[in-house]
Every structure is written in C-alpha cells, then in structure tokens.
Amino acid sequence: DTGVSQNPRHKITKRGQNVTFRCDPISEHNRLYWYRQTLGQGPEFLTYFQNEAQLEKSRLLSDRFSAERPKGSFSTLEIQRTEQGDSAMYLCASSLVGTQYFGPGTRLLVL
Amino acid sequence: RKEVEQDPGPFNVPEGATVAFNCTYSNSASQSFFWYRQDCRKEPKLLMSVYSSGNEDGRFTAQLNRASQYISLLIRDSKLSDSATYLCVVLSNNLFFGTGTRLTVIP
Numbered sequence: 001d002t003g004v005s006q007n008p009r010h011k012i013t014k015r016g017q018n019v020t021f022r023c024d025p026i027s028e029h030n031r032l033y034w035y036r037q038t039l040g041q042g043p044e045f046l047t048y049f050q051n052e053a054q055l056e057k058s059r060l061l062s063d064r065f066s067a068e069r070p071k072g073s074f075s076t077l078e079i080q081r082t083e084q085g086d087s088a089m090y091l092c093a094s095s096l097v098g099t100q101y102f103g104p105g106t107r108l109l110v111l
Numbered sequence: 112r113k114e115v116e117q118d119p120g121p122f123n124v125p126e127g128a129t130v131a132f133n134c135t136y137s138n139s140a141s142q143s144f145f146w147y148r149q150d151c152r153k154e155p156k157l158l159m160s161v162y163s164s165g166n167e168d169g170r171f172t173a174q175l176n177r178a179s180q181y182i183s184l185l186i187r188d189s190k191l192s193d194s195a196t197y198l199c200v201v202l203s204n205n206l207f208f209g210t211g212t213r214l215t216v217i218p
Contacts, residue, residue, distance in 0.1 A: 033206070040119070042198050042208030043155065056205065091154060098143065100206060102154040 002026060004103035006092050012109045013082055020078045021106045025094030032075050033100060034067055035091040036060065043091055049075060082110045112137050117199050117209035124189055125217050132184045132212045134199030143202040144175055146184045148195045149211060155198055158184075189216045 005024045013019050025032045030051050035043035046065070048056045051072040061067075064082075069075040079086055087110045093100040117134045124130045136144075144161035159166065161173040161182055172185040182199055196211035 040210065042115070042200075042210050045205045045207070048205070058205075099145070099157055099160070102156070104154050 004092055004094050004101055006090075006103040006106050008106060009104060010107045010109075012111065014111050015082060015084060017082055018078065018080045019082055019108065020076050021090055021092075021108075022074060022076050023092030023094075023103055024074045025092070026101060027073075029094035029096050029101075030072070031095045031100075032069055033093040033095075034075070034077050035093065037089045037091055037105070038087075046077075079108075082108075084110045086110050113209075114138060114203065114207035115199055115201050115209040117212050119210050119212060121213040121215060123215045123217055126189055126191060128189045128216075129185065129187045130189055130214060131186075132197055132199070132214075134182045134209050136180050136182070136199075136201045136207070138201070138203040139177075139180060141180075141201045141203045144173075144182050145200040145202075146171075146173055146182075147198040147200050147208075149198055150195045155208075158197070186214075189214075191216050191218060 007022045032049045034046040037043040046061050047067045049069040064080045067077045089105045089107050091105045092103045115136050146158040147155040148158045149155040159168050161175045165174045170187045174183045194216045196213045198211045199209040201207045
C-alpha cells in the first residue's frame with residue numbers, strides 16, 4: 001500500500017504524559033499536513049510542511065504541540081503534557097499539487 | 112463566522128432516492144472546492160473536485176456558484192453504500208472543512 005500511513009493507529013494516555021505520532025506521506029508528495037478531528041466536526045487544520053519547512057501553523061496549535069519533518073519525508077507530531085481536551089483523531093494528509101490524500105489517522109484518548 | 116457551513120443532517124433517504132447537499136463558504140477568494148466522503152471512524156477520501164462549470168461523475172453531480180459562494184452535491188439513485196458523511200471542503204490559504212452532512216440510505 002503506497003498511501004499515507006500513520007502510527008500508532010490508537011493511543012491511550014494519562015493526562016500530563018507526552019505523546020508522539022508519526023506520519024509517512026505518499027513518497028513523491030512534497031506537502032504534508034496535520035489536522036485534528038473531533039466527533040461531529042470536520043477536520044481542523046493544524047500545520048503544514050512543504051518539504052522540511054513548516055510554512056504555517058494554526059492558532060489551534062498551542063505551545064504544547066510541535067511538529068517536525070526533518071528530512072522532508074516523514075513527519076512527527078508531539079503533544080506535551082496532554083490534556084483531556086486533546087482527545088481527538090489526528091489526521092495527516094499529503095499532496096503534490098492540489099488534492100490532499102489522508103492517512104487513516106491516530107485516535108488519541110487522554111484519560 | 113465559519114469558513115464553511117454545512118447542514119449536519121442527518122439525511123435519511125430510501126434506496127433509489129435523489130438527495131442534495133449544500134454548503135456555503137465565507138471567503139470569496141477561495142480557490143478550489145471539493146467534496147470528500149468520510150465513513151464512520153475512517154479517514155476522509157476525495158469524492159470529487161468541484162468546478163465552476165459543474166461536473167458529473169456517474170451518479171454524483173457537483174455545482175459551484177461563485178457569486179453566491181455556494182457549493183452543492185447531488186446524488187442520484189442512492190445506494191446503501193452511499194451512507195457516509197459528506198464533507199464540503201474549500202481551499203483558501205488552507206483547506207477548510209465543513210462539519211459534514213451525514214447521509215443514511217435505507218433499504
């Protein structure tokens with residue numbers, strides 16, 4: 001399968017712990033996006049990379065959130081000191097030009 | 112005001128029915144428009160792009176009205192497998208999603 005992959009698919013953590021998610025985009029795609037989706041809502045944009053450069057960050061992305069794409073290929077999203085409100089599906093998408101293709105998401109539950 | 116507004120539904124329709132979803136967007140400078148489909152607990156998948164001239168893909172027809180900042184999706188001859196949430200998506204400086212419209216096709 002050469003689509004977007006994300007790991008882990010599910011994560012349960014206790015409040016205050018740090019978590020890190022990984023996204024592997026479609027190999028020739030230079031753009032990579034992170035979104036967050038809560039129940040009954042559409043995905044909300046968090047941040048965007050073109051190659052290794054992080055070009056935009058939403059104001060939804062608090063100081064506890066950091067994303068990297070060190071070699072312009074895979075990306076990681078870290079949440080420090082998780083809060084219950086961080087519970088959501090974290091979706092990664094990649095694109096070359098135009099259409100974004102989504103990974104299966106990482107479902108986070110903060111207890 | 113939200114970037115993209117959609118009626119969340121739910122829409123419950125019998126098999127074979129025609130159903131239409133609408134959405135409005137707030138940024139008149141928006142560049143591209145899409146409908147995505149999302150099944151329960153799955154990722155969104157592109158259903159179709161929406162072009163100014165309107166476009167059709169089998170049983171699905173998408174329309175864009177730039178003057179009214181309005182996008183529509185028409186599904187003809189609904190199938191059980193069409194049951195999903197349909198997300199209206201607009202590209203401005205970023206990709207903005209509506210809340211989605213939930214469709215259930217009933218046998």
